[in-house]
Amino acid sequence: MKHKLLIVSIILTLASCTEFLEQEPTTILTDDSAITNEASAQEAVLGMYSSLRRNGHYGIYHVLVPDVLSDVLQSNSALPNINEFDNNEVLTENVFLQNMWTDPYYSILTANHILEKIPPITSIPIAAKSRMVAEAKFIRALSHFNLTRLFGDIPIITTTDKTEIENTQRQPVSEVLNQIIQDLVDAETDLFDNQEAIGNFTSNEASRVLATKAAASALLSRVYLFRASSGDFDLIINKTTSVIENSFYELEEVYDEAFSGRSKETIFEVYYAQDEQARLNLESTPGNQFNYAVTNDFIAAFEDGDLRKDFLLVPSMSSFYSMKYGALTSPAVVLRLADMYLMRAEARVRSDNLEGGLEDLNIIRERAGLTLLENLSKEELLLAIEKERFIEFAYEGLRFVDLKRTGRTDAVLGSHNPNFWQSTDQLLPIPFLEVNNGLTQNPGY
Numbered sequence: 154m155k156h157k158l159l160i161v162s163i164i165l166t167l168a169s170c171t172e173f174l175e176q177e178p179t180t181i182l183t184d185d186s187a188i189t190n191e192a193s194a195q196e197a198v199l200g201m202y203s204s205l206r207r208n209g210h211y212g213i214y215h216v217l218v219p220d221v222l223s224d225v226l227q228s229n230s231a232l233p234n235i236n237e238f239d240n241n242e243v244l245t246e247n248v249f250l251q252n253m254w255t256d257p258y259y260s261i262l263t264a265n266h267i268l269e270k271i272p273p274i275t276s277i278p279i280a281a282k283s284r285m286v287a288e289a290k291f292i293r294a295l296s297h298f299n300l301t302r303l304f305g306d307i308p309i310i311t312t313t314d315k316t317e318i319e320n321t322q323r324q325p326v327s328e329v330l331n332q333i334i335q336d337l338v339d340a341e342t343d344l345f346d347n348q349e350a351i352g353n354f355t356s357n358e359a360s361r362v363l364a365t366k367a368a369a370s371a372l373l374s375r376v377y378l379f380r381a382s383s384g385d386f387d388l389i390i391n392k393t394t395s396v397i398e399n400s401f402y403e404l405e406e407v408y409d410e411a412f413s414g415r416s417k418e419t420i421f422e423v424y425y426a427q428d429e430q431a432r433l434n435l436e437s438t439p440g441n442q443f444n445y446a447v448t449n450d451f452i453a454a455f456e457d458g459d460l461r462k463d464f465l466l467v468p469s470m471s472s473f474y475s476m477k478y479g480a481l482t483s484p485a486v487v488l489r490l491a492d493m494y495l496m497r498a499e500a501r502v503r504s505d506n507l508e509g510g511l512e513d514l515n516i517i518r519e520r521a522g523l524t525l526l527e528n529l530s531k532e533e534l535l536l537a538i539e540k541e542r543f544i545e546f547a548y549e550g551l552r553f554v555d556l557k558r559t560g561r562t563d564a565v566l567g568s569h570n571p572n573f574w575q576s577t578d579q580l581l582p583i584p585f586l587e588v589n590n591g592l593t594q595n596p597g598y
Contacts, residue, residue: 188270191277197270198285201263201292202363202423209252210260211423211485213432215299216550217445218253222578223553224569225451225543229472230444241566241573245585245598253303254584257296258310264293265313287343291364291372294336295487298376301329302554305580305595323583323592330380337376341369347401358415360401361422362484367396368421371488374496379558381503389500393493396420402490404520409464411489412477420488425481433478433485437548439469446472447547450569454543460522465547477548486549491517495542502534514538517545535559 188194205211220226221238228239234249243250267289271282293311300307306323309332344366348359374392377385396402403417411418425431435441447466452473455462466473477483498513507529514537515525521544526537542555556562557579567574577597588594 188267188274190274191281194267194271194274194277194282194285197263197267198288201260201267201289204256204260204263205292205423205485206425206429207252207256207259208432209249209254209256210296210299211487212256213436214249214253215257215303216433216485217437217548218249219303219550219553220548221445222566222581223556224448224565225547225552226445227448228444229446230442232444235444241570241575241578243582243598245582245588245594247584250581251584251586253581254300254587257300260296261293261310262313264289264296265311268293269313283343284345287340287369288364290336291340291344291369294333294340294376295372297329297336298333298372298379301326301333302379302557303581304583306593308592327380330376333376334373337369337373340364341366341373344369361415361419362424364421367399367402368488371396371420371493374493375488378496378499379554381558386500386504390497390504393497393500396493397490397497404490404494404516406520408461408520409476411491412483412486414482414484416486416489418490419484419486420490420493422484422486422488424484427482429481431478431481431483434481434483437478438474443469443474446474448569451543451547454540456523458522458524459544460520461544465544475548491545492551495538495545499535499538502531502538505531507531507534510534510538514541517541521545 188197208214217226218238221228221235222241228235230236234247237243237247238249268286271277271285271289274282277285297307297309306325307329308318308321309324309329310318310321311332312318344364346366347356348363348365350356351359351363354362370392374389374396377389377392402420405411405416405418410416414424415422425433436444452466455466465475465477467476494513494516498510500510501507501513502510511526511529511534514534518525518541529537539555539559539561543552546552553562556565562579563574563576566578575597577595580595580597582598583592583594
């Protein structure tokens with residue numbers, strides 16, 4: 154049976170407006186005239202980045218819904234679509250679920266369009282062409298990765314050909330990860346260390362919102378940690394170390410400043426303009442919709458003296474919210490330096506370098522104003538890193554996947570939500586419309 158991936162009919166973002174990263178759809182995917190020279194190619198690339206801001210991707214759902222699936226956030230809404238995630242009873246017809254599937258594929262198709270159209274254009278300088286192709290591979294890898302982390306086996310889409318897409322079925326996670334890694338290795342080779350100034354953005358700012366060599370290295374580290382086979386830990390250590398030792402990135406002295414936009418700690422973030430209706434802000438802060446609030450388990454996890462607490466737990470009536478998205482321009486921070494330290498800490502500990510792992514962990518604890526740890530066993534260190542990630546990356550969508558990749562979902566989420574949690578809830582269901590068009594369904598749905 155043919156699988157008609159619903160995004161085949163989507164009109165893609167390949168715009169003509171001049172505002173940086175604010176391109177809107179104007180050209181159908183099959184229009185050969187869309188990319189004809191370096192200027193139109195660059196516009197298409199910026200449009201690709203803007204696709205990440207769609208609600209079903211970094212606009213909101215791939216950021217906050219994974220934390221609702223975990224023990225970080227809970228629904229503060231009457232909307233069934235959110236409550237289903239909170240109760241681990243997600244229906245395949247859930248509109249948010251469909252968006253979480255479709256919008257990353259939208260980004261993948263914009264990337265594929267660039268990968269098909271730019272290489273043949275001889276007027277584009279080789280260096281610029283290589284960089285733009287590498288950026289597209291980075292975005293394609295990021296989008297495939299976000300999908301496979303939550304849905305498991307997924308279709309690998311590396312074309313814009315409608316017939317080929319219709320006949321593409323779900324591929325095993327291992328094959329998806331191989332494609333992601335290949336894209337990132339390619340991107341890492343050809344991406345520049347820093348991006349050039351563009352629009353009103355300085356080179357420093359542009360290098361936080363556009364892919365760089367360090368962003369590819371950082372994302373590779375996250376993919377290797379997700380796969381976590383025995384040979385991956387050395388790779389994680391090498392990649393994270395290359396970013397940590399890059400003088401372009403520094404930990405902010407104050408945790409709050411990492412989320413102010415284009416922070417020196419940011420490796421890659423999704424940018425929002427002042428006049429946008431940024432859903433992360435509108436749905437996670439009081440005075441707006443405030444659909445997402447923290448859980449009691451998260452509140453109880455804080456140690457005395459944690460300097461992050463007042464930023465992450467702001468009281469509002471009977472609940473709390475975070476200031477991570479306190480402004481309309483608050484970015485969705487995808488990769489930042491603190492994660493490099495904690496991923497390296499985990500990889501070091503799993504490689505039996507307990508001293509090195511403890512050192513990395515304590516760097517993050519020291520910024521948080523916490524007592525430095527010492528004399529921990531391997532098992533104690535891994536749990537300490539897990540807890541540190543719980544606090545450090547709240548509201549960033551990492552907790553659920555962290556528990557999955559370490560085999561801790563049943564122990565932690567079974568205790569957090571005993572009336573609803575089942576082991577099959579580690580994967581979201583494939584949306585009804587996709588199954589109806591030929592894809593297989595995940596177990597438990």
